[in-house]
Amino acid sequence: MEIEEGYLATGDSLQTISFSYRVGTATVGRIVPEVAEAIFECLVEEFMPQPTNEDWKSIAEGFQHRWNFPNCLGAIDGKHVVIQAPPNSSSYFYNYKGTFSIVLFAVVDAYYRFRVIDVGY
Structure with a gap:
């Protein structure tokens, strides 16, 4: 989660984030979209619910x-x-x-x- 927070807070490249946290760029490249998807799935219904017919x-x-x-x-x-x-x-x-x-x-x-x-x- 800390890697995702670093990415979202700074907007730095995946390579810069990988240097900051001493992990591979490919690892960061997998972590960032997975965590972003998990955050989206947890919050989407509360903040952007699918409109109903009503x-x-x-x-x-x-x-x-x-x-x-x-x-x-x-x-x-x-x-x-x-x-x-x-x-x-x-x-x-x-x-x-x-x-x-x-x-x-x-x-x-x-x-x-x-x-x-x-x-x-």
Whole structure:
């Protein structure tokens, strides 16, 4: 867990983390996604539950009531969030705008509450 915390807290490369904890890069490469998946599985239902049929109806009613926009289940947008390039990341996070970024994709309801979030590259 300490390796995962180090990775999440710093955003350092797997190689840098492996040097810090004196384990192989391949080992860190296995630990990080496994622990991230376990954390996700434990927290997803509490913080990002799968919408039920009633939730979808409520979301559609919200768009109808607030914006007079019928049958809408969400507003979708994406954004390149500018970041400082992690050490040794080369061009991994380099985007077409000439900056380093990570992509945020989200769906919100009529009241700007996040319903779906995906952060990646």
